[in-house]
Amino acid sequence: MATMSRTRLIAWRVVQAVPVLIGIVIVSFLLTRALPGDPAAYFAGPAANAESIQQIRVSMGLDRPLPLQFISYVQDLFRGDLGTAISTGQPVIHELTTRLPASLELTGFALLFSMIIALPLGILAATRPNTWVDHLCRAVVTAGVSLPTFFTGLALIYVFYYLLGWAPSPMGRLDFLYLSPPKVTGFYVIDALIDRDLETAWGALSQLLLPAITLGLFTLAPIARMTRAAMLQTLESEFIRTARAAGLPRRKVLFTYALRNAILPVITTLGMVFSFALGANVLVEQVFSWPGIGSYAVEALVVSDYASVQGFVLTMALLFVALNLLIDVIYTLVDPRLNTQE
């Protein structure tokens, strides 16, 4: 019975995402139209006169009234056509599908890295308040939020590439010595592993390591802080006292009783950090010449590339919605109390 209502609850959450998506399509369309600058003028180039600009405007459909433009935009969307990027002449959908996995791979590894460090650090700090672990946690958190990513990135490159020579040159996802692995997921490390090409996998991983750590150091702070706070609060709960009074071992009290209750706010933070990092890793991408979606969006914005910007906003919004949906689902799986809510 419980699983039945759980499935229904999840299905309901999915349905709720539909109006959000419609809203996103409308807003992303209107926002890009509100951008300053004239794409026709940019496309026509500096030598163009008013007449040729007008000609281009007509050919791009920008002379038509907004509602009509919107309708053809939605029609194109349904065909999977996001338009053509002005600057590169490539279809936007193609650009996005090659660049998005690069960003996702970077952000995903960064988050994995920060979780591996932040969760144990937060738990240890909460169980031993005011000891050296707690102070270490505080120092790491403070350093993590106060060091800008471009600085950490450059510092890491200086030490590990320039001084020590351990890391490969910070030039994109794969050294030119390697061929990119056949595309399955778009994540080079995973694709290379699927292809059983360990050498390429290692090459991709070593390229990934420094930017992922750079971003990870930044995302580590909120996760560690939230883990510590949530654990501290849970450990003071009365049911922890009951568990201790019942003679349950420390490990069981800590993980089965405390952590499972404390993990809910941590999951929320993870979701927020992930979506935030995905949009905000432009600086890291620039420093490491990472061909991600962030740098693509910035370039498109500069030249008022409607199609690209719309494509970017739509993709990010879809990701956000998917991510929130995922978090909601995890929530309902972890917390039985949510099942009864209407």
Added chain:
Amino acid sequence: MAIPLLDIRDLTVEFATRNGTVTAVKKVDISINKGETLGIVGESGSGKSVTSYALLRILDRAGRIADGSIVFGGVDVGGADERTMSELRGREMSMIFQNPRAALNPIRAVGRQIEDVMIQHGLATRGNARGKAIKMLQAVRIRDPEQRYHAYPFELSGGMCQRIVIAIALACRPQLLIADEPTTGLDVTTQKAVMDLIVELAAERQMATLLITHDLGLAACYCDRIVVMEKGEIVESAAVETLFASPQHPYTQRLMRATPRLDSQVADLLPADDERRASTKRQPIGPPLLEVDSLVKAFGSAANEVRAVDNLSFTLHEGESLGLVGESGCGKSTTSAMIMRLLDPTSGALTFAGSDIAVISAKQFAHHPLRSKLQMVFQDPTDSLNPRWSARRSIEDPMRRLDQLNRQELNTRVSVLAERVGLPAHLLDRFPHQLSGGQKARVGIARAIALEPKLLILDEPTAALDVSVQAVVLNLLASLREQLNMSYLFISHDLNVVRLLCDRVMVMQAGKIVEEGPTEKLLSEPSHAYTRALLNAIPHPPAQASSIHSSSAHPPVTAL
């Protein structure tokens, strides 16, 4: 004499705080024999709970056993390592707590929580734990144990949750059960059911019980011996009969006096020379002040309607004090919210001071001229005060909103009110967290009487207070009624307290009034079965030593 099961000598517990070390328990000696039930009685801050935490060595990080020895079944608990303690806890001595719902892991099925303990102490394996957990649920008289095994605490009532906590505590058949305020916050009938269950299981297993409570009546009903604690020290220790027949220590005497008995008057709760004693003069009853006619509040959809208040009618006269008694969920709080016009009734009429206020929507009533004549005192003195407002700011709030007074007049009024409720003037600029429970209750009362209301709704005003503070607050309320000629609607689950303050009592069950009548008559000759059940369930300190244990001889209530 046999070696006691538990022997505590010179126990001293200290807490490290920002303001230095605080000694919570000072040189306490307690011993319990096998199968014996010992009560530790004391008010908040007496160190009774800390003693029990020290016994299980589950003190907070800041607390430590500074001195003394605890020997349990030959094991030196004070010096035992953490491993030995883990084996003792839950298996040899276990504990049940106040606020049972919070004492359970909110996101783990209750059956699993029972299993955890049994598996930990080797009484079950992963294979047979489930069957044994269901047996345990049966033992604590949970209906449909197979289904309840999968339930989460939020799906169960408070009484059911306490049964689960008892099941966890008794799963491994410990020799000592520590019950820390096990029934505080539960309804009286549930309290009786839970206590009877504990007593029965303890007898069946020849288990010693340590009952920690603030309620002398409860301790008298269920304990063999009682230890009275005040400010971390034991002031008196005696067998129940001796203690109630001739209490030696002044604190014990004060505590006994403050505990309402079947025959006590409100003034009896305070010593004869206490100037705060209320006069017992009855007020003249005037014309009707509040008339409630066929009041209904329904929740839910039309198909699935639940009537929280079902066709309620009564009249409250000027100068009268009317009690509304019932257990949680009976609709008494919904009734008070509708009279206060915080909630719109589904149907029915409310005539207050001659005008129908049911037709005014809850939103508009906040600005209605009659609003000032209708005030409320809330159950939780802490939660009902704005934590960022000083006592003065809280008291003057209604006058700022509904009266036009300048600063000077406001200050004078607040001083008069503070004096009236017995709040020292220098406390007026303190914030709620700097005040004691009794002082916060006074602030709440001062705020309620600031606009000289005609009707005061008292929603369990003393439920969160210690008995000695309750005695003072009840006397204050009785005096204020006479001085200001107010009418009271006194809402409570505690018939004993209602009796002290009310001329007339209504008993409410499932949204309906099942019995109504003058207080003395209703209590001495209750006609409805539910009223009798309520009266029966109240644990009384014995009027004479001979009647001790009479109330524990009632057959256990197993429903609920």
